[in-house]
Amino acid sequence: MDYTILGRTGLRVSVAGLGCGGPSRLGLKQNGEKAAVALVRQAMDLGVSFLDTAEWYGTEPVVGAAIAEVPRDRLIISTKKTIPPLDHPDIEGEIRKSFEQSLKQLRTDYVDVYHVHGVFPGQYRDVKERLLPGFLKLRRQGKIRSIGITERFPDDPTHKVLLQALEDNCWDVVMIGFNFLNPCARNVFRLTQTQGVGVINMYAVRRGLSQPARWKAICADLAKNGIAAAQSLNSDDPLDFLVHDGGASTVPEAAYRFCRHEPGVHVVLTGTGNPDHLKANVEAITKPPLPEAVSKRLAEIFGNVDWVSGN
Numbered sequence: 602m603d604y605t606i607l608g609r610t611g612l613r614v615s616v617a618g619l620g621c622g623g624p625s626r627l628g629l630k631q632n633g634e635k636a637a638v639a640l641v642r643q644a645m646d647l648g649v650s651f652l653d654t655a656e657w658y659g660t661e662p663v664v665g666a667a668i669a670e671v672p673r674d675r676l677i678i679s680t681k682k683t684i685p686p687l688d689h690p691d692i693e694g695e696i697r698k699s700f701e702q703s704l705k706q707l708r709t710d711y712v713d714v715y716h717v718h719g720v721f722p723g724q725y726r727d728v729k730e731r732l733l734p735g736f737l738k739l740r741r742q743g744k745i746r747s748i749g750i751t752e753r754f755p756d757d758p759t760h761k762v763l764l765q766a767l768e769d770n771c772w773d774v775v776m777i778g779f780n781f782l783n784p785c786a787r788n789v790f791r792l793t794q795t796q797g798v799g800v801i802n803m804y805a806v807r808r809g810l811s812q813p814a815r816w817k818a819i820c821a822d823l824a825k826n827g828i829a830a831a832q833s834l835n836s837d838d839p840l841d842f843l844v845h846d847g848g849a850s851t852v853p854e855a856a857y858r859f860c861r862h863e864p865g866v867h868v869v870l871t872g873t874g875n876p877d878h879l880k881a882n883v884e885a886i887t888k889p890p891l892p893e894a895v896s897k898r899l900a901e902i903f904g905n906v907d908w909v910s911g912n
Contacts, residue, residue, distance in 0.1 A: 602648025603887060607677070607867050608799030610747040610773050612713055614677050616861060617886040618651035619644040619879075620803065620872030622658040628874015634663060636874075641667035643876055645676075647883045651868050653776075653801065654707075655681035655718055656699055661706035669708050678707060679774075679801070681718035681751060682736075687727055696735035700744065714774050714799075715739065716749035722761045729769065747773035747799070754778025754804050755910040760789050767792045778804035778910055779866065781859045781899045782819060785907040790865030802869045805860040806853050806882075809911030816840055816852065819909060823902070830901040848895035849885075857885035859899065 603616045619641065621627050627637040641652065641664055652668070654660045661680060668676055680703050685695045704710060715736060717728050728750070739745045750772045752762045763775050767789065775793060779786040779802050793800050809815045820839035823831035835841055840852050849855035860869045871882040890896070 602650075602883075604650070605867050607714075607747075607774065608793070609797035610714070610799050612677050612747065612799070613650075614868050615648055615650040616868060617647075617649050617883045618653055618679075618801065618868040618870045619649050620870035621652065621654040621660040621664060623803075623872035624808070625872050625874040626658055627660055627663055627872070629660060629663060632874055634666070637663045638667045640874065640876060640879060643879060644883070645671065647880065649883065650675060651677045651679065651801075653679040653870055655683070655716075656703060657681070657683045657718060661703055665706050665708035673709060677713045678709060679714040679716065679749070680707065680712055681716040681749075682732070683718050684720065684724065684728065684732070687731070692731045693735040693738070696732065696739070700739060704744070711743065712745050714747045714749045715745040716751050716774070716776060718751055719753045720750060720762045720766075721753050722757050725762050725765045729766075729771075733771065749774035749776060749799075749801075751776035751801075751803075752778065755912045758783055758785070758910050759907050760786055763789050764792070767796065767798065770796055772798060774799040774801060776801040776803055779860060779863065780805050780807075780810060780856055780911050781903055782809060782816075782911045783906050783909045784900075784903060787863075787865075790863070794865045800865055800867050802860050802863075802866045804911055805869050805871070806856045807911050809909070810856045811853055813838075813852075815911075819911070820902075823906065828902065828905075830898075834902070842898055843891075843895060848891045849888075851881075853882070854885040854888070855891060855895070857882060858888050858891050859896075861886045861888075862890040 843855040
């Protein structure tokens with residue numbers, strides 16, 4: 602496992618992070634809590650120190666059970682607060698109550714990164730004015746070490762929320778959707794690198810790059826929209842060049858390697874309920890960059906795409 606510093610937070614993090622949400626939720630519903638706890642422990646055995654969960658996911662208790670016997674200073678725990686209704690009469694009290702519940706479920710007395718979860722375009726100003734003060738108070742009290750904000754990538758594929766948030770320079774960490782199908786987050790990375798903001802990469806794979814039918818449909822849509830490089834792809838297997846040109850053994854592996862070596866990305870999240878997939882995904886994130894020829898072809902096909910999420 603490789604490790605890096607999460608921007609200005611100073612936190613030392615594994616470059617592979619375990620995402621405890623997404624479609625899989627650690628396989629909690631399919632396989633049960635015992636298997637989900639074992640999966641988190643497997644990730645830690647593989648060197649993963651960054652664990653990302655959320656109030657909304659329902660996996661905070663799983664993480665708490667998995668880390669109960671692990672020295673706390675070996676882990677970076679990230680969780681998130683769901684945005685309360687804007688007419689909530691006591692936003693600060695709601696934040697405090699939810700946060701204390703998260704601490705209880707996580708079996709810890711502090712959180713390394715506490716995010717506002719899934720901000721839609723148009724919500725940012727209210728989030729900053731009503732939620733940020735409560736987060737800042739928790740940080741002053743030493744209960745959280747860093748403050749983060751996450752976007753709704755499928756609803757905000759051009760990253761309007763994070764571009765707006767970075768104008769204020771009050772967030773320590775951002776969680777952003779980025780993959781080779783839509784690399785326009787590079788506009789955000791230029792700002793995060795300048796400001797020293799930590800970057801957590803979500804949507805590196807998701808369904809769009811784990812299911813052949815999905816990526817075939819996406820590539821076909823790009824061809825219909827007049828992207829010349831997409832029109833030249835093999836319609837039966839449009840991403841075959843990722844493997845056949847010596848780039849990777851699978852499309853998901855190529856996707857993880859693409860994100861891992863992007864300047865400005867600190868942690869690439871991977872989420873699954875399958876132990877074999879977890880091992881393969883972590884191994885992919887720790888592999889070298891894709892060959893230059895493969896990266897160049899990806900740029901030709903997808904470099905100007907800003908409307909796909911890959912969900």
